[in-house]
Amino acid sequence: MKFSFSKKAVIAPLVALAVSASVISLFLVCMGESPSILVEAFTSTFFNSFGLGYTLYYTTPLILTGLSVALSFHAGLFNIGSEGQLHLGAIAIVALSCFFPNLPSFLAVPLGVLVALIFGGIWGMIAGYFKAKRGSHEVIVTILLNFIGIILVNYLILYPFKNTEVQNPETVEIGKGYVLPLLSDFTTLLGSDFFLTTPVNITLFLSIIAAILCYLFLFHTSKGYEIRALGQNPTAAEFNGIAVGANFILVLTLSGALSGLVGVNEVMGYHHKLIEGFSPQYGFTGIAVALIARNHPLGIILSALLFGAIHNGAREIEFLSEKMTKEVSVIMEALIIIIIASQPYFVRLFSKSKKEGAK
Amino acid sequence: MKKTFFCEIVLSLSLLLGLSGSLHGEIKVGLALDKGGRDDKSFNAAAFLGATEAQNKLGIKLKTVESSDDISLEPTLRTFAQKQFPLIIAVGFVQKNAVERVAKQFPKAHFVLIDATTDAPNVRSIVFKEHEGSFLVGALSAMASKTHKIGFVGGMDIPMIRRFQLGFESGVKHINPNATVLTNYVGSSSEAWRNPTKAKELALSQYNKGVDVIFSPSGASGLGVFDAAEQMQRLAVGCDSNQNWVKPGLVLTSMLKKVDVAVFKAIELETQSKFQGGIFDLGLSENGVDYSLDEFNRKLISSEMESRIQTIKSDISNKKLKVPDYYLKMKKAKSF
Numbered sequence A: 001m002k003f004s005f006s007k008k009a010v011i012a013p014l015v016a017l018a019v020s021a022s023v024i025s026l027f028l029v030c031m032g033e034s035p036s037i038l039v040e041a042f043t044s045t046f047f048n049s050f051g052l053g054y055t056l057y058y059t060t061p062l063i064l065t066g067l068s069v070a071l072s073f074h075a076g077l078f079n080i081g082s083e084g085q086l087h088l089g090a091i092a093i094v095a096l097s098c099f100f101p102n103l104p105s106f107l108a109v110p111l112g113v114l115v116a117l118i119f120g121g122i123w124g125m126i127a128g129y130f131k132a133k134r135g136s137h138e139v140i141v142t143i144l145l146n147f148i149g150i151i152l153v154n155y156l157i158l159y160p161f162k163n164t165e166v167q168n169p170e171t172v173e174i175g176k177g178y179v180l181p182l183l184s185d186f187t188t189l190l191g192s193d194f195f196l197t198t199p200v201n202i203t204l205f206l207s208i209i210a211a212i213l214c215y216l217f218l219f220h221t222s223k224g225y226e227i228r229a230l231g232q233n234p235t236a237a238e239f240n241g242i243a244v245g246a247n248f249i250l251v252l253t254l255s256g257a258l259s260g261l262v263g264v265n266e267v268m269g270y271h272h273k274l275i276e277g278f279s280p281q282y283g284f285t286g287i288a289v290a291l292i293a294r295n296h297p298l299g300i301i302l303s304a305l306l307f308g309a310i311h312n313g314a315r316e317i318e319f320l321s322e323k324m325t326k327e328v329s330v331i332m333e334a335l336i337i338i339i340i341a342s343q344p345y346f347v348r349l350f351s352k353s354k355k356e357g358a359k
Numbered sequence B: 001m002k003k004t005f006f007c008e009i010v011l012s013l014s015l016l017l018g019l020s021g022s023l024h025g026e027i028k029v030g031l032a033l034d035k036g037g038r039d040d041k042s043f044n045a046a047a048f049l050g051a052t053e054a055q056n057k058l059g060i061k062l063k064t065v066e067s068s069d070d071i072s073l074e075p076t077l078r079t080f081a082q083k084q085f086p087l088i089i090a091v092g093f094v095q096k097n098a099v100e101r102v103a104k105q106f107p108k109a110h111f112v113l114i115d116a117t118t119d120a121p122n123v124r125s126i127v128f129k130e131h132e133g134s135f136l137v138g139a140l141s142a143m144a145s146k147t148h149k150i151g152f153v154g155g156m157d158i159p160m161i162r163r164f165q166l167g168f169e170s171g172v173k174h175i176n177p178n179a180t181v182l183t184n185y186v187g188s189s190s191e192a193w194r195n196p197t198k199a200k201e202l203a204l205s206q207y208n209k210g211v212d213v214i215f216s217p218s219g220a221s222g223l224g225v226f227d228a229a230e231q232m233q234r235l236a237v238g239c240d241s242n243q244n245w246v247k248p249g250l251v252l253t254s255m256l257k258k259v260d261v262a263v264f265k266a267i268e269l270e271t272q273s274k275f276q277g278g279i280f281d282l283g284l285s286e287n288g289v290d291y292s293l294d295e296f297n298r299k300l301i302s303s304e305m306e307s308r309i310q311t312i313k314s315d316i317s318n319k320k321l322k323v324p325d326y327y328l329k330m331k332k333a334k335s336f
Helices: A006-030 A036-046 A048-076 A082-098 A105-136 A138-158 A183-189 A203-220 A224-230 A234-239 A244-260 A262-271 A282-292 A297-320 A324-341 A344-350 B002-018 B044-059 B070-082 B093-105 B128-143 B159-175 B190-194 B198-208 B219-232 B259-271 B302-317 B326-335
Strands: B029-035 B061-066 B087-091 B110-114 B124-128 B148-154 B180-186 B211-214 B235-240 B251-258 B278-282 B287-289
Touching: A006 A036, A006 A324, A006 A344, A036 A048, A036 A297, A036 B061, A048 A082, A048 A203, A048 A224, A048 A244, A048 A262, A048 A282, A048 B070, A048 B124, A048 B278, A082 A105, A082 A138, A082 A244, A082 A262, A082 A282, A082 B087, A105 A138, A105 A244, A105 A262, A138 A262, A203 A224, A203 A297, A203 B190, A224 A234, A224 A244, A234 A244, A234 B287, A244 A262, A282 A297, A282 A324, A282 B148, A297 A324, A297 B061, A297 B070, A324 B044, B002 B029, B029 B044, B044 B061, B044 B087, B044 B235, B044 B259, B061 B070, B061 B326, B070 B087, B070 B093, B087 B093, B087 B259, B093 B124, B124 B259, B128 B148, B128 B159, B128 B211, B128 B287, B128 B302, B148 B159, B148 B190, B148 B198, B159 B180, B159 B326, B180 B190, B180 B198, B190 B219, B198 B211, B198 B219, B211 B219, B219 B235
Parallel strands: B029 B061, B029 B087, B087 B110, B110 B124, B124 B278, B148 B180, B148 B211, B211 B235, B235 B251
Antiparallel strands: B251 B287
C-alpha cells in the first residue's frame, strides 16, 4: 500500500462520488421523485450554517473511530470493537461526573478526556492481550467485546446512573464543569449566528489534532515504523527484533483510546448525559471511513467529513421529499457507501495503464 | 479529461432538474413520530391518523418524519423549526427533552408534545389519564375471563406503563376481587416498543399459565400479543388506537387513548390562529380515554357487560369511583 496523496488517490473518490450521484439520481427517478432534491440536500448540507454544523458534529466521532480502525490496520489488525470501546469511554465520563460532580472546568475537562481515553483503551487492550498472549483472532474478540461493552453500558445507564426524574432511558446530567463549549458559543462572541442551534463543539478540533498526532506517530517515530513493519510482514518484523505481542497490545490499546474519545463529543460536548443508543453505529461506520481513506490518518478527516455529510444529507432528503421514508434514506446511504468503497475498481476502469491495477 | 467531463454532465443535469421546485401556501405541520413508527397500529398510528385527517379536512401540508433512533429526534425537531414549520408535533414522552431544548431556541414556533409535559409557553403538552381507560378495560377483562386469571404485558418498564398497570389491576379487582393478574414487561429500553417477538413469547407463557385475557400497552410490540392470542384462540385487549380490527373476534376491546382527536384539535386551533400553550390532562370526563366497541367485538361484549361499564364510566366521571394513579403513588412514596 502507498500512503502518499497521488493523483489517483484524489481522482478515484471523485469518480466514485460522481457515479454514486448518478445512481442515486436514477434511484430517485424510479421512486417518482425529482433528482433535484439531491442538489438541495447537498446545498443545505454544506452551504448552510445549520446543515454544516450538523455535518461537522457527525464528522467528529467518525474521525475518531476511523482513526481507531486505521491505526490497527497499520499493524495488520482488524479492530471491529470501536463501537464497544466508545460506549465504555462515554460511560466513564458519566461515572467520573457522578463521583465528582462539582469539579471546576480546568480539572473536569482534562480528567473527563483522560478517563474516556483510559476506559476505551482498556477495552481495546483486552482484545490486544488475547491476540498477543493467547493467539485469539482479534476480529472475534472485538466483536464479542462489543456485545459485552454495549450491554454493560446499557445496564449502567438503566440502573446505577439512571435519571429517575424522567421516563427516558438516560443517565443523570454531568456536572457543569464537564461541559465543553459549542462552536456557536465562539461565533456568538464574534457577533455572528453561524452554527447557532447546532451541536458541533470543540471536540472537532480535538479529533483533528488526534488525526495529526496519529500521522506523526505512524510515519515519523520509530514505534510507528515498527507497527507498520509488523503490519506489512509480521514474520520479517519479528526476525528483525520487533516485539510482536507488545506492539499488538499497544496498538489495540491506542485504538480503543481513540474510540473512547467519541464519548467526549457525545457526553461533554452535546448531550451532557448518556442516552441509551447514543451512537448510530459510529464504530462500524468508522471501518468504512478508514477504508476509503486507505488508512491515511489525514485522509480520514476528509472521508469522515464525507460520511458526516451523507448522514446529514439522508435526513435532509427525508424532509425534502414526500415519498422518501426513513427506510429509503438508509438504502441510499448504503448505496453511496458501496459505490465509494468500490472506488479501486473505478480507478482500474478509468486508468490507462490497466496493468498497474488498483494500488 | 473523461472523468471531469462526466462529473460536469451529472452536475449540470441535476442543476437543471433543480429548477423545478414547487411552492405551497398552506400551513405546514411537522409530525415527528417516535421509534414505534406510523405503522405501530397503536400510539404513533393514532397520532398519524389525526394528522392525516387534518390534512384531508383542513388543507394543511403535512410532513411526517419517523426516527430510527432516539438521538435523531432532536435534529428532526430542529430541522422542522429551521425550515419554519409553524406547528411541530412531537409524539412520545421520549421527545420531552428534545422539545424543551428546541422550543427554547425557536420561541416563535409552536410545539405539541404528546405524553409528557413541559412549562415552555410555546408548547402545548397533552397527557392522558391512562389509568382511567385502563380501569375500564380491566373491568371488561374481568367480566370476560372464565379462568379468573388475567394477563398484562407492558412495553417499556417506566412509570407511565406502571400507571396503565395499576389502573388495569384495580379495574379487574373492582369486578372480581379474587382474580389474579400476571404481569410481564417486554424490556427496560426503548427497543421494548417494537419487539413483537418477545411480547409474543411473554403472552404465550401467560396463556399457558391459564390466563385467558391479556392487555398489552406496548406500542408495536403489542402486535406480538395478538399473534399469541390467535395461536391460542384466547382474548387480547388492544391499546391506544382502536385495534379491534387487527384480529376480529379475538380482541375483546381496545383501551382508547385519543391521540388522534388531540392532534387534530391542535392542528385545527393552529389553522384558526388560536394556538394555546399549556398542559392539557385528558381523562374520561374530557373524552380523552375510552374503550372501543364496534362491529369487530360486538359479539364479545354482552349488553349486560356494556351497561355495567356505562355505570363505571359515569361513576368515574362523577368522581364517585376513584381510580388509583401510579404517579400520585410515586409522589407520595417520595415525600415520605
